Amino acid sequence: QSVLTQPPSVSATPGQKVTISCSGSSSNIGTNYVSWYQQLPGTAPKLLIYDNDKRPSGIPDRFSGSKSGTSATLGITGLQTGDEADYYCGTWDSNLSGVFGTGTKVTVL
Amino acid sequence: QVQLQESGPGLVKPSETLSLTCTVSGASISSTSYYWGWIRQPPGQGLEWIGSIYYSGSTYNNPSLKSRVTMSVDTSKNQFSLKVTSVIAADTAVYFCARHGSGSWFVWDYWGQGTLVTVSS
Numbered sequence: 001q002s003v004l005t006q007p008p009s010v011s012a013t014p015g016q017k018v019t020i021s022c023s024g025s026s027s028n029i030g031t032n033y034v035s036w037y038q039q040l041p042g043t044a045p046k047l048l049i050y051d052n053d054k055r056p057s058g059i060p061d062r063f064s065g066s067k068s069g070t071s072a073t074l075g076i077t078g079l080q081t082g083d084e085a086d087y088y089c090g091t092w093d094s095n096l097s098g099v100f101g102t103g104t105k106v107t108v109l
Numbered sequence: 110q111v112q113l114q115e116s117g118p119g120l121v122k123p124s125e126t127l128s129l130t131c132t133v134s135g136a137s138i139s140s141t142s143y144y145w146g147w148i149r150q151p152p153g154q155g156l157e158w159i160g161s162i163y164y165s166g167s168t169y170n171n172p173s174l175k176s177r178v179t180m181s182v183d184t185s186k187n188q189f190s191l192k193v194t195s196v197i198a199a200d201t202a203v204y205f206c207a208r209h210g211s212g213s214w215f216v217w218d219y220w221g222q223g224t225l226v227t228v229s230s
Contacts, residue, residue, distance in 0.1 A: 002155060035216045037156075044205055044220035045156065050213060088156055092215045097172055098158035100148075 003028060004089055004101035011107040016079050020104045022072040022089035028099055032092045034072040036065055039086045048087075049074060081108050111135040113206050113221035120227050121200075127193040127226055131206030136219075138187045139164045144209050145182070145189045148217070149202040157202075161209065162189055196228045 005023040012018045022034065034052050037045035047056055049065035052072065064075040072089055089101035117129035131145070138145060146161035160170040162180040170178050179192040193200060207220040 002157075032214070033216075037217070044207075044223050045217070046220070047216065047218050050216040050218075056218065090156070090158075090215060090217070095172070096169060098146075098161070098169075098215050100156040100158065103155040 002102045003093065003099050004091070006087075006089060006101040006104045008102070009105045009107060011109055012079050013109045014079055014081065017075065017077045018079060018106060019076075020074045020087055020089075020106070022074070022101045024070050024072075024091065024099075026070055027095060028070075028091050028093040029067065029072055030070040031094055034065065034067055034089055034091045036063075036072075036074045037088045037090065038083075039088065041085070045088060076106070079106075079108055084108050111208070111219045113208065113219055115204060115206050115221045115224040117224065117226070119225060120229065121196050122230050123197055123228055124195055127191075127196050127200060127228070129191045129204055129206070129224065129226070131189050131191075131221060133187045133189075133208075136208070138182060138189060139184045142211055144169075144211055146207055146209060146217075147180070147191045148205045148207055148220075150205070150223070151199070151202040154202075159191065159193075159204075163211070198228050200226070201228045202226060 010018045036049040039045040052067040053065045062077045112134045114132045121127045144161040147159040162168045177194045182189040203223040205223045207217045209217045
C-alpha cells in the first residue's frame with residue numbers, strides 16, 4: 001500500500017551501473033526531500049542518501065541520488081557483489097505521514 | 110557510537126497488545142535535534158513507518174495505524190516505547206526502532222537491529 005513506487009528488481013554485471021526509480025506525487029516527493037536506504041539480507045536498513053543527493057560520511061561516491069518533479073533516482077556505479085541488497089526510498093507526505101517505497105532488489109549477475 | 114536496541118516479547122496472541130522498548134546508547138533521547146521512531150517490515154515485504162516521538166512526548170503516527178498505536182518516552186532511562194493494541198496476524202513483522210532528525214526530517218540515520226514479533230495463538 002506504499003504511495004512510492006519502485007521497480008521490483010534491477011540487475012547488472014559487476015562494474016556496470018544501475019539506476020533505481022522512485023515515483024511519488026506532489027504531496028510527497030514533489031514537496032519534500034528524499035532519502036535512500038540499503039538493506040542487506042537479514043540486517044537493518046542503512047542510510048545511503050539524504051536530502052535528495054547528499055551522502056552521509058562513509059558512503060562511497062559510487063552511490064548518487066537525484067530528484068526531478070515527483071520522482072527520485074538512486075544510481076550505483078561500479079557495481080560490486082556487496083551491493084546485492086534491497087533498496088528503499090523514503091520521504092514525508094503532506095498528509096502528515098512518513099512513506100517508504102515498495103523496494104527494489106539489486107542483483108549482481 | 111549511537112546504538113539502538115529493541116526489546117520485548119517475540120510472540121503475542123491475537124487481540125492482545127504488542128509492547129516494545131528501544132534503549133538508546135551513545136546519544137541522549139532528550140536531544141532537541143532528533144525524533145525517535147518505529148518502522149516495521151512484515152516477512153518478505155517492504156518498510157512501513159509506524160510513528161515518531163520527540164523527547165517532549167509529541168508524536169506523529171501513521172494514519173493507518175493511529176487508533177491502535179501508543180508511543181511514549183522515558184528520558185530518565187534513555188528509552189522510548191511502542192504499544193500496538195488489538196493485534197492481528199498482519200501485525201507480524203520485524204520491528205525496528207530508529208532515529209531521524211528534527212531538521213533533516215524523515216532521514217533515518219541510526220537503526221536498531223530489529224526484533225521479530227509474531228502474532229499467533
